[in-house]
Amino acid sequence: MSSNIRLNKVCQHCQQEFVAKTMLTRYCSHVCNRKAYKQTKREEKLKSAIDNVSVRSITAPPATSWRRLDDKPLLNLKEAAQVLNISPLTLRRWLKEGRVSSNRIGKKHLFKKQDLLP
């Protein structure tokens, strides 16, 4: 597209006035265009890096949360000890003493949560 229009514009990179030949020209020279392009790319990269970090920290769940234990009807020994607020070793002793009951599957103890809570 060739035209005879001449526009006085301000370069978006170096802020100097120049005469543009098309409506779309934003930079006074190829040098400014290239520098501005590189800067845009750098900012985009930085922004996406920041986005990635914040997305990760939002979606990453805590290793063990009470919320998750609340949803489970069956608990293993470690989780059951957590629910009772005692150490797994204490829970093993309680099992031996018959203070709590568990369902054994192989070597594993499984506790029904309603059996643990009063």
Ligand SMILES: [Zn+2]
């Ligand atoms: Zn310029």
